[in-house]
Amino acid sequence: MSSDPHPPKVSRHRGSWGPAIGVIILIILLLAWLMVTVVRGPSPISYGNEHDPSPTELTVKQVNQQHPVTISVPEGPPKVLVADPNGSGHAIEVSCTTCHATREPDYKNVTSDDLDEFHQNLSMAHGDLSCLSCHNPKDYDTLKKADGSAVSYPNVMQLCAQCHQSRYNDYQHGAHGGMTGHWDLSKGPRQRKACIDCHDPHSPAMPKMLPQFKPLDRFMDTPHPSDHQTEASH
Amino acid sequence: MPPEVQDNNTQDTAGKTVSLPVIGHISRRTALKAFGATLGIAAFGTAAKPMIDKYASMSPEEMLQRHYKELDSDERAAVINRLQDETKAKHGVDVTIRDLPPLDGVKYGYAINLSVCNGNGECMRACHKENNHDRESNQSYIRVLEMKRGSMDMEKGSTTYTHPVPDDDKFYMPVQCQQCDNPPCVDVCPVEATWKEKDGIVVVDYNWCIGCRYCEAACPYHARRFNWKAPTVPDDQINPDQGYLSNRMRPAGVMEKCTFCLHRVRDGRLPACLEACPTGARVFGNLLDPDSEIRWVLANKRVFMLKEELGTQPSFFYYFDE
Numbered sequence: 001m002s003s004d005p006h007p008p009k010v011s012r013h014r015g016s017w018g019p020a021i022g023v024i025i026l027i028i029l030l031l032a033w034l035m036v037t038v039v040r041g042p043s044p045i046s047y048g049n050e051h052d053p054s055p056t057e058l059t060v061k062q063v064n065q066q067h068p069v070t071i072s073v074p075e076g077p078p079k080v081l082v083a084d085p086n087g088s089g090h091a092i093e094v095s096c097t098t099c100h101a102t103r104e105p106d107y108k109n110v111t112s113d114d115l116d117e118f119h120q121n122l123s124m125a126h127g128d129l130s131c132l133s134c135h136n137p138k139d140y141d142t143l144k145k146a147d148g149s150a151v152s153y154p155n156v157m158q159l160c161a162q163c164h165q166s167r168y169n170d171y172q173h174g175a176h177g178g179m180t181g182h183w184d185l186s187k188g189p190r191q192r193k194a195c196i197d198c199h200d201p202h203s204p205a206m207p208k209m210l211p212q213f214k215p216l217d218r219f220m221d222t223p224h225p226s227d228h229q230t231e232a233s234h
Numbered sequence: 235m236p237p238e239v240q241d242n243n244t245q246d247t248a249g250k251t252v253s254l255p256v257i258g259h260i261s262r263r264t265a266l267k268a269f270g271a272t273l274g275i276a277a278f279g280t281a282a283k284p285m286i287d288k289y290a291s292m293s294p295e296e297m298l299q300r301h302y303k304e305l306d307s308d309e310r311a312a313v314i315n316r317l318q319d320e321t322k323a324k325h326g327v328d329v330t331i332r333d334l335p336p337l338d339g340v341k342y343g344y345a346i347n348l349s350v351c352n353g354n355g356e357c358m359r360a361c362h363k364e365n366n367h368d369r370e371s372n373q374s375y376i377r378v379l380e381m382k383r384g385s386m387d388m389e390k391g392s393t394t395y396t397h398p399v400p401d402d403d404k405f406y407m408p409v410q411c412q413q414c415d416n417p418p419c420v421d422v423c424p425v426e427a428t429w430k431e432k433d434g435i436v437v438v439d440y441n442w443c444i445g446c447r448y449c450e451a452a453c454p455y456h457a458r459r460f461n462w463k464a465p466t467v468p469d470d471q472i473n474p475d476q477g478y479l480s481n482r483m484r485p486a487g488v489m490e491k492c493t494f495c496l497h498r499v500r501d502g503r504l505p506a507c508l509e510a511c512p513t514g515a516r517v518f519g520n521l522l523d524p525d526s527e528i529r530w531v532l533a534n535k536r537v538f539m540l541k542e543e544l545g546t547q548p549s550f551f552y553y554f555d556e
Contacts, residue, residue, distance in 0.1 A: 176347070186502070187502025188502055208400070215393070
């Protein structure tokens with residue numbers, strides 16, 4: 001049985017009409033292409049605008065598709081745990097500005113080792129960056145880009161993208177980053193991970209992992225050490 | 235009647251000296267032949283056991299069922315009802331077996347970013363659960379190969395590593411069915427129990443497969459699996475979202491393979507292995523859609539195909555970032 005259900009049909013009778021029909025078909029195709037290009041526009045995907053969009057604008061929208069692609073974003077600035085749960089069982093968390101509003105920013109602090117109090121156990125391994133490379137000394141409840149402009153915590157991916165542009169480009173085209181849901185957005189939505197879901201911004205390299213699942217497979221096994229001698233005689 | 239046994243070094247009626255025991259008038263050669271034949275039959279019996287198991291547990295309807303492609307829609311519905319009832323009777327679980335047709339204008343493609351994959355193997359586990367694989371053998375349609383950097387020979391890869399990953403000198407390459415456009419496994423099937431669907435997925439009719447394993451031998455990617463016995467899955471772990479051509483409960487003695495989670499992708503959903511990947515190394519989509527993610531990868535990344543020189547024309551691609 002042939003694997004191709006629709007073998008190409010070749011006309012056996014090409015007369016003098018052949019070239020004329022070909023030209024007409026070409027014109028029709030060209031017109032169709034022009035119409036599609038104009039209607040659809042150059043880029044069907046928009047990932048928010050350049051100027052710090054609101055979190056809802058980070059939702060990726062695609063033309064002619066009913067279901068959205070949503071990216072998980074942090075709700076807002078993080079809270080810092082300043083004391084163990086008190087007598088009533090509630091942890092005491094404060095926002096960044098609670099402390100930093102009354103403290104002068106110190107640009108000499110590069111890692112958590114330089115600090116006398118708070119943020120002591122933070123492991124910092126992100127190139128040559130220091131705290132104030134990304135945290136905004138004018139408003140600690142926001143982050144800042146390299147040009148000094150503020151970025152809200154929910155839009156942290158814009159901060160990542162200014163250095164990791166090629167990776168962000170891959171991400172925008174679905175070639176980087178985990179996702180769940182639907183490949184076909186006409187049938188259902190898709191959820192995508194954000195940068196900091198997988199990469200700790202203070203130490204972004206993926207940690208080593210221990211393989212947890214191994215099929216008991218008879219093929220492709222590593223030979224036992226004792227087999228190495230016999231291997232040479234093969 | 236007990237056979238007459240003569241001792242060593244006695245003389246028979248013809249006057250010849252016999253050096254070994256002879257049973258009656260049967261010569262040693264004949265006895266050895268009989269012994270060999272018995273061994274052979276025993277070996278054949280063992281080898282044929284999956285087949286015997288398969289047909290011993292078969293209902294008359296199943297025995298008489300025609301090829302998937304020859305069934306009309308009513309007959310397919312009846313077959314699916316029978317299979318659902320069988321699972322209910324055997325496992326006490328209500329499952330839904332769907333027979334989703336290929337989508338128009340869709341041909342599936344899959345790509346893996348080998349710069350990102352770290353060999354953690356969660357894709358294998360997700361496949362194991364999603365496709366109702368045999369729990370005892372930890373069966374999965376995916377093998378993650380640990381490969382030496384600089385090598386592209388999958389035959390030298392290792393699947394048995396247990397150390398923390400990634401190893402600095404290694405890279406990791408998950409291999410599953412490549413959904414070839416020129417599939418050797420389909421060519422060799424003597425009964426046409428496996429074929430390529432319009433959307434590119436190579437499927438198996440588990441009720442038509444005779445379990446000869448030719449396809450397993452033909453596949454250069456070692457992507458096919460054989461059920462030496464009926465897969466055992468605890469009743470409460472059975473995935474009830476099933477497809478006739480994909481993850482429904484399989485009998486003993488049939489071949490099976492990755493279908494890109496046909497029961498999911500023909501519903502528009504992503505394959506289970508992609509959703510489970512903790513590193514986000516997998517890209518899936520429609521090769522016929524120029525705006526799809528998979529097409530962007532093919533156009534913008536350094537992409538290679540596994541054993542491309544064999545001319546199998548895979549729909550499965552690998553790429554590196556840098």
